[in-house]
Amino acid sequence: MYIRVLGPLSVRHGTVEMAPTAQKPRKVLALLLLNHLRVVPVSALIDELWQEVPPKTARTALQAYVFHLRKQLTRTTGLTMAEVAETMLQTVQNGYRFAAEPGEFDLQTYHRLERAGAKAMDADDLRSAAQYFRQALHLWRRGPAVADVEPGTRIRAEVAALEQSRMTMLDYRIELDLRLGLHREILSELAVLTSRNRFHENLHAQYMIALYRSGYRVRALEAFHKLRHNMINEFGLEPSLKLKKYHQAVLTLDPALDEAVVVPLPQRSAENLPEIPSVASSF
Structure with a gap:
């Protein structure tokens, strides 16, 4: 499975795109992916979907969106619904967690390169630090994170934090290149x-x-x-x-x-x- 959030949202298995096109389930998937391996409370997902005025059926509707996401995962991965619920899109502590370890996930790679660059700077290896940061920045595609998802307050906050990280990394990378002549x-x-x-x-x-x-x-x-x-x-x-x-x-x-x-x-x-x-x- 190949997941992209640094730019337009994309979740592919082989040649099959599984990210939903409808905005509400797409928001659910985007928020779960931006919090990969972390539990997103039901209350946070409801707030993201309906802001301050959720309908009485909000929890039921959210469960339906999660069900359809799991169903799509079963179609594209070949796993059963039970296996998807156990290993990929989990129900945990009154919330949900996207726990799958994809074959390639740009956000994971970005953070790994970010840590490697910081470690190289710490060791005074400026050339390696610049190279790690350059590779990380090349992962970004058109626009901000999940650029084609209509954001609520939760996604907007996650996107703003990533954009700040990106600009800070860019500042450092340019500075490193200047120091390297x-x-x-x-x-x-x-x-x-x-x-x-x-x-x-x-x-x-x-x-x-x-x-x-x-x-x-x-x-x-x-x-x-x-x-x-x-x-x-x-x-x-x-x-x-x-x-x-x-x-x-x-x-x-x-x-x-x-x-x-x-x-x-x-x-x-x-x-x-x-x-x-x-x-x-x-x-």
Whole structure:
């Protein structure tokens, strides 16, 4: 079984797609998959499906959705209903749990690579950390997690947490590439990322530094002014003081930009390893 939630929802067994098309059972499946191996209480599922005004038949309707999901699993896997209920879509502690170990599940792989990258950073293996993060980020497809599922409050919270994790990982991965001297190699990617994330100041700062280190001083200044123009027009706000300092450093050819760090990496705890050379004092 192959499960995808980092983008549109997809659950396939061989060539057969088993994810339901009707929105309510699709929501049930999505919330269970986002909480893979964890029990989702009946109350949480009802809240997701009907928000604050569930009908009197909510529990019965939820049981029907779960039954149909199990029935679809039996059709696609060849297991009996009893086997599916025991090993895959379980009833546990007044809730449900999707407990199957799929052959490939993008969310599991994403978290495994996330942990591997963090461990590599902890060991000061920046190249491996960047590679793990790059692989994790490549798992994402179009849009946010379960992009084609109409979210309620529970799914929306899970999706927001994953999106924050994704953006944090992206910040770290770009920072690692800059520390590894790959500023030229990531220019095209940063151009796309800053156009898609017009107000993400870390990405714009990283883009400015990558341009500057690649010898494109004027383009670095243009990147700052484009962000400033957009922020003033949209929100009436100036860029942050930190970003203004990067702009001033580009203007004055400040050598501190050769070592500047936009996103500090997490503090390493293992056996008090020494710190990575960090941000110049002026930043």
